[in-house]
Amino acid sequence: MAIHEMIGELISAPIQKRAISNPDVLNEACTYGSAFSRGMRLDLGDFVVLLISGTASIDEHGCTVHAGDLCAQTRRTFNNITALLAAESATWKDIVRTTCYLRDIERDYAAFNAERTAFYREQGLNPLPASTGIQATLCRPDLLVEIEAIAMFRRQRPTE
Numbered sequence: 001m002a003i004h005e006m007i008g009e010l011i012s013a014p015i016q017k018r019a020i021s022n023p024d025v026l027n028e029a030c031t032y033g034s035a036f037s038r039g040m041r042l043d044l045g046d047f048v049v050l051l052i053s054g055t056a057s058i059d060e061h062g063c064t065v066h067a068g069d070l071c072a073q074t075r076r077t078f079n080n081i082t083a084l085l086a087a088e089s090a091t092w093k094d095i096v097r098t099t100c101y102l103r104d105i106e107r108d109y110a111a112f113n114a115e116r117t118a119f120y121r122e123q124g125l126n127p128l129p130a131s132t133g134i135q136a137t138l139c140r141p142d143l144l145v146e147i148e149a150i151a152m153f154r155r156q157r158p159t160e
Contacts, residue, residue, distance in 0.1 A: 016043040020050060025060055025083035039084050043155065050088055050151040054101065055080045056143045067142040070108050074115040074145050081149055092123040094151040097130045101146040105135035112145060 020039030042049040057073035058080065059065050066072035085091055100116070102108050112133075120128055129149075138146050 017041065020052070020084050020088055022083040022087040023060060026055070026058055026080045041088055046155055048088070048090075048151075048153050048155050050085065050090055050094070050149075052081055052084055052147075052149040052151070054099075054146040054148045055084070056138065056140075056146040064140055064142045068144075070111050070144045071115045073143065074112055075119070077145055077147050078116075078119050081147060085151060088151075089156075090151050090153060092120070092125060094153040095125075095129045095149050096152050097150040098132075099148045100131060100133045101136040101138060101148075102133060103136070103138055103144045105133060108144060109133060 018041050019037040020041050021037070026038060037053060038055070039050055039052040042051070055077055057064060057066050057076040065076055082092065085094065100112065102112055136146070138144075
C-alpha cells in the first residue's frame with residue numbers, strides 16, 4: 001500500500017476510544033477521587049495508539065507504595081505501565097514517548113535516569129522512546145516520580 005493510501009485510510013477511519021485498565025495491579029483513579037482514566041486506547045483503522053495517563057507507585061488498593069524510595073517508586077511505576085500495556089497486548093517496544101515528572105529533578109534525576117536506563121536495557125529497547133523530564137508538584141506528597149507514556153502499534157487483523 002502506498003503512503004498516500006495509508007494516510008487516506010488513517011484519516012477516513014472512525015476513531016474508536018475506550019479506557020485502559022488493569023485493576024489487578026493498579027486501581028482506577030476514580031476510586032480515590034481523581035477524575036481520569038488510567039489510559040485511553042484509540043483505534044485508528046489499522047493503528048492503535050495508547051495514551052497512558054501519569055502513572056506512579058500506586059498499588060491495586062490506590063495506596064502509595066515505596067514512600068521515600070525513588071528507585072523502588074520508579075520501578076513500581078514502570079511495572080504499572082507494563083501492566084497497562086499488557087492489558088492491551090502491547091509492550092514497552094511499542095512506546096514512542098514518555099514524559100517523566102520528578103518532584104525534585106536536581107536531587108533525583110541521576111538516580112531516576114540510572115533506574116530508567118536499566119529498565120529500558122532489560123526491555124531490549126532500541127531505539128529508546130522520545131522523552132522529556134519535568135520537575136513538578138505531584139498529586140501526593142509521598143510520590144517522587146510519575147510517568148505518562150504513548151504507545152503506537154499496528155493492530156493485528158484476524159486471518160480468514
